[in-house]
Amino acid sequence: xxxxxxxxxxxxxxxxxxxxxxxxxxxxxxxxxxxxxxxxxxxxxxxxxxxxxxxxxxxxxxxxxxxxxxxxxxxxxxxxxxxxxxxxxxx
Numbered sequence: 001x002x003x004x005x006x007x008x009x010x011x012x013x014x015x016x017x018x019x020x021x022x023x024x025x026x027x028x029x030x031x032x033x034x035x036x037x038x039x040x041x042x043x044x045x046x047x048x049x050x051x052x053x054x055x056x057x058x059x060x061x062x063x064x065x066x067x068x069x070x071x072x073x074x075x076x077x078x079x080x081x082x083x084x085x086x087x088x089x090x091x
Contacts, residue, residue, distance in 0.1 A: 007048040014041040 005013070017038040020026060026034060
C-alpha cells in the first residue's frame with residue numbers, strides 16, 4: 001500500500017513515474033494508471049513533508065521559547081519552477 005512506504009521510497013517511485021510518463025510511449029490506459037499512481041505518490045510525499053515541517057516548527061518553537069529566542073517563522077516556500085521564494089499570498 002502506498003501510504004505505508006517511507007518518504008524516500010515514495011520519492012524514488014514518483015521519479016520513476018515521471019520518467020515513464022516523459023518517455024511518452026505508454027498506451028493511454030497504462031499512462032492514465034501510471035499518472036494516477038503519480039498523483040497518489042505526490043499526495044503522500046506532500047503529506048509527509050507537511051508533517052515534517054509541523055514537527056520542525058514545534059521543535060523550533062520549543063527550543064526558542066525555552067531560550068527566550070525569536071518567535072517561530074515558517075520556512076520560505078520556493079517556486080518549483082524558478083527556485084525563488086513565493087509570498088504566502090501567491091499560494
